[in-house]
Amino acid sequence: MxxxxxxxxxxxxxxxxxxxxxxxxxxxxxxxxxxxxxxxxxxxxxxxxxxxxxxxxxxxxxxxxxxxxxxxxxxxxxxxxxxxxxxxxxxxxxxxxxxxxxxxxxxxxxxxxxxxxxxxxxxxxxxxxxxxxxxxxxxxxxxxxxxxxxxxxxxxxxxxxxxxxxNKPYVPAMSSSFPAEKITTEQEWSDMVVNRKTEKQLEEILSWVKQRNAMKSIPAVARKVLPGYRTLFYGPSGTGKTLAATLIGKLTGLEVYRIDLSKLVSKYIGETEKNLKQVFDIAEQHDWILFFDEGDAIFGKRSETSSSNDRYANQEVSYLLQRVERFPGTVIVATNFKTNLDKAFLRRFQTIVHFPAPNEDTRKMLWEKVFNDEVPKENDFDFSFFAKNFELTGANIINVLQQAVVLGFEENGGTIGKPQLTRALTRELSKLDKLDMKTERKLIFEHEECC
Structure with a gap:
């Protein structure tokens, strides 16, 4: 036809x-x-x-x-x-x-x-x-x-x-001229563990994405409101910023593309703007959600102009500011530290969502969700002990799960027992320089005995 x-x-x-x-x-x-x-x-x-x-x-x-x-x-x-x-x-x-x-x-x-x-x-x-x-x-x-x-x-x-x-959208392969990749998740909204304030803000973003076309249909609103939606996610690594971005895309039926800043920023004059233009032009055609991870690398503060390099760097930030402001879709910028971003960007975000390091109650929920009933393990573990004694993020706990599963297959017929779990936790704490050999390791083995 x-x-x-x-x-x-x-x-x-x-x-x-x-x-x-x-x-x-x-x-x-x-x-x-x-x-x-x-x-x-x-x-x-x-x-x-x-x-x-x-x-x-x-x-x-x-x-x-x-x-x-x-x-x-x-x-x-x-x-x-x-x-x-x-x-x-x-x-x-x-x-x-x-x-x-x-x-x-x-x-x-x-x-x-x-x-x-x-x-x-x-x-x-x-x-x-x-x-x-x-x-x-x-x-x-x-x-x-x-x-x-x-x-x-x-x-x-x-x-x-x-x-x-x-009769289908064109999506180029990820390269230096197209520094973006599609990100997805098998998890659901219920799998995400954040505090109630953060969850409420994420629900507001969901509402905007779902109702954006209806809002544009009101001329009096469309004339006054800038196109698109811009939001900032900030907080420590592993607190769920990337997961939240992919879930927003999943629940709204929109594809989420993460911008690879290592490929985006070029030492050659004008190439960064050219790469940005490529991404934004294609994203506008496809109605993508753009996710800038570690956004302070490109959204950072503009510096005093003392050299030609400073001028070009400031031009890149200014160009990005203009494109983000004109983009009719959703832009999510993630950073560990909000203070690292240029104030001109901060003023243009409709929402700024804090992903704090999880407290004890949140950590307990994370342990229970990661090590749920579908995970093969010998018996119930005392997750309140882990939550109280070890300040880990959701990403850290998933690393513990991965290592514990491997150890379970190697040593215990595919089932996670207390020795496998405690050794996996020990390795993760050691990697993070959070393992005091005289105290925290002792706590781990005390937990092994008490379980």
Whole structure:
């Protein structure tokens, strides 16, 4: 159905070209176009066409033809020899064909090529506020700085073109030019253990993401409120910031992409902004949630300008600030220390969510959830003992689980016993430099005896 619909649009384009070249002005572009009500909304292209005016649809199919049906434009290449108002570029190389420009679109859209009024009216379709340009569907490429604006080549945004051709979103592989990766979780909202204040703030974010489109439908609100939602997660490592971000995506049906700051920041001037633009442009097309982990690496405070390096670093922060502010989706920035972030960013966050280190009660809940009934273990352990004596985060406790399971398979037939659990805990505490050989290790083995 998708290809049939595109074929109908191409036939309509061909008819418009023929009538224009033959100077058949008895009918305008409406004469052969399929009616808007006849569009079957079952594909990306048909969805795109359904929200465009007939003139915009003509521009779109004109730009698309050079990629999928270049023969449809050969008549324009031939006619250009006699009528320079057709515009376009004629290529005579390995690809012998015709590349349409704004002039080409104006030629097809105006009944009288000498009518300045008609030409200026049609030119509005290429204004920055027009649908095709504002939504980054059509891109305009000037060949030289001295050529007029109307000589700009019509191209289709590569991400839009990919969706038209394959009817599915384009997601590039993670690389230095696309420093983002999709993150998911098998856990559920009930698996997350945070204090009530933090949970309430996360629920507010969930409500916004779920109701964002309904809010945009109220013009009085949409005019006053900045697009998108920006939130800061801060607190020690392992307290659930990444899990919360992935769960928000899971519960709202949105994909979450974590920005790899090691690949994002480049030593070459302008490359960081270029990488950022790549991520934000694709994210806007797909309605992703963007998650900046260790955000102070790029959202950090701007410094005093004492060298060219300082100026470029400040430019990167300023550019990021602008893109985050314009992003229509959800941006989550995570950091260990809120004070490390630039105040200009802090002012623009709708919510700032604190993920504190878990207290004794929270630690007990974490131990019980991590070592739940589905985990093979010999008997019930005294988790209140662990919670009271060892200040660990959820991530630390999961590390203990992983090590205890391995030891259980090696030593106890796949079941976690007291020796395996205590040794796994000992190793985690040692890794964190929290193991005092004279006291805390003694407590661990006292627990082994008391259980």
């Amino acid at each position: 998708e290809h049939n619909f595109i074929d109908i649009e191409l036939s309509w384009l061909e008819s418009c070209i023929t009538k224009k070249i033959n100077k058949d002005l008895s009918k305008n572009i409406d004469s052969t176009i399929s009616k808007q009500n006849d569009i079957v909304i079952d594909s990306y292209y048909s969805q795109l066409a359904s929200k465009l005016s007939k003139s915009e649809r003509l521009i779109l199919i004109l730009a698309l033809a050079q990629y999928i049906a270049p023969k449809k434009l050969l008549a324009l290449m031939t006619a250009k020899e006699e009528d320079l108002t057709i515009g376009g570029l004629t290529l005579q190389n390995s690809y012998s064909g015709f590349i349409p420009t704004i002039d080409t679109a104006l030629y097809l859209l105006t009944n009288d090529k000498y009518s300045i009024v008609n030409r200026l009216s049609s030119l509005n379709l290429f204004d920055s506020e027009s649908t095709l340009i504002r939504e980054n569907i059509i891109q305009l490429e000037k060949q030289d700085s001295w050529t007029p604006f109307t000589a700009s080549v019509l191209t289709i945004n590569p991400y839009v073109l990919h969706q038209i051709l394959w």
